[in-house]
Amino acid sequence: MTGDDSAGENGGDDAAVDGRDDADEPPVVLKLGGSLITEKDRPETLDDAALDAACDAVADALAAGGIDRLVVVHGGGSFGHHHASERGVSTTDGTRDADAVAAVHGAMKRLNTHVLERLRERGVPAVPVHPLSLAARADGADGGLDLPLGSTATLLGEGFVPVLHGDGVATAGDGVTVVSGDELVVELASGLGARRVGVCSTVPGVLDGDGTVIAEIDAFEAVADTLGASDATDVSGGMAAKVRELLALDAPAYVFGADGLAPFLRGEDSGTRID
Numbered sequence: 225m226t227g228d229d230s231a232g233e234n235g236g237d238d239a240a241v242d243g244r245d246d247a248d249e250p251p252v253v254l255k256l257g258g259s260l261i262t263e264k265d266r267p268e269t270l271d272d273a274a275l276d277a278a279c280d281a282v283a284d285a286l287a288a289g290g291i292d293r294l295v296v297v298h299g300g301g302s303f304g305h306h307h308a309s310e311r312g313v314s315t316t317d318g319t320r321d322a323d324a325v326a327a328v329h330g331a332m333k334r335l336n337t338h339v340l341e342r343l344r345e346r347g348v349p350a351v352p353v354h355p356l357s358l359a360a361r362a363d364g365a366d367g368g369l370d371l372p373l374g375s376t377a378t379l380l381g382e383g384f385v386p387v388l389h390g391d392g393v394a395t396a397g398d399g400v401t402v403v404s405g406d407e408l409v410v411e412l413a414s415g416l417g418a419r420r421v422g423v424c425s426t427v428p429g430v431l432d433g434d435g436t437v438i439a440e441i442d443a444f445e446a447v448a449d450t451l452g453a454s455d456a457t458d459v460s461g462g463m464a465a466k467v468r469e470l471l472a473l474d475a476p477a478y479v480f481g482a483d484g485l486a487p488f489l490r491g492e493d494s495g496t497r498i499d
């Protein structure tokens with residue numbers, strides 16, 4: 225995975241981890257949006273071409289040696305969101321029905337298994353980290369997210385690529401709510417001291433009112449109207465929340481589409497820079 229011990233040499237089932245000597249290298253955190261890697265309108269359906277292209281880009285970047293440590297997060301797309309909405313579970317509405325929790329978590333684990341397999345096929349030493357088993361909202365659905373990072377940090381130190389995903393999360397007073405991949409990205413980036421953060425989705429960046437990609441955002445007020453003006457309320461709220469949270473990070477963050485993934489992983493500016 226480093227320049228000398230390329231993950232690209234570890235093909236097929238032989239994805240392996242080499243000795244590490246860069247214990248303090250800050251990681252790159254990358255989110256693969258659920259709307260990118262799945263067909264959002266068809267329950268539990270992958271977008272095979274998009275997922276393959278994204279995994280190719282990750283494998284190529286690790287093999288090229290520009291990134292020593294990488295954490296991947298993926299969203300729910302037509303896996304988690306489908307089951308969550310069927311059961312009435314969201315980031316704010318919890319459930320105490322164990323079958324509902326199993327349905328949402330099970331779907332996310334199936335998607336996670338697909339992502340892991342495709343990364344490992346390309347020699348990326350990807351391993352799962354399931355947030356339901358780790359995280360909590362100890363102060364209820366309106367409170368913050370507590371995400372212990374010991375396992376992710378240790379896996380990184382041992383040369384793995386941890387792959388987390390949107391999931392169910394234990395929530396005091398509300399049973400189990402949904403934790404989004406975006407929330408996980410923010411916790412991981414701040415807790416691990418990420419050097420760069422990338423959010424890869426179906427849009428080429430944060431768009432202004434004319435549909436043009438905004439090159440750089442350094443204050444929420446400057447784009448609040450644009451984000452608020454987007455058509456679907458929940459989705460525009462999602463992009464607004466993404467931007468607001470990414471602005472709060474120390475590390476530069478980028479929002480980009482499929483074509484922006486390879487440039488981002490090469491260390492170039494890509495899509496919209498949020499800093």
Ligand SMILES: Nc1ncnc2c1ncn2[C@@H]1O[C@H](COP(=O)(O)OP(=O)(O)OP(=O)(O)O)[C@@H](O)[C@H]1O
Pocket residue numbers: 256257258259260298299300301405424425426427429430431432450451454459460461462463464
């Ligand atoms: N100003 C904006 N610029 C760009 N996208 C916007 C804007 N306002 C709203 N959006 C919407 O935000 C979406 C991207 O965020 P969304 O959270 O839906 O994607 P994702 O992270 O790929 O999916 P998932 O939540 O399943 O992981 C775009 O598809 C677009 O419809």
Ligand SMILES: C=C(C)CCOP(=O)(O)O
Pocket residue numbers: 258298299300301304305306308328332389390391392402403404405406
């Ligand atoms: C719906 C579930 C379980 C995951 C949501 O994660 P997101 O797609 O990143 O918002």
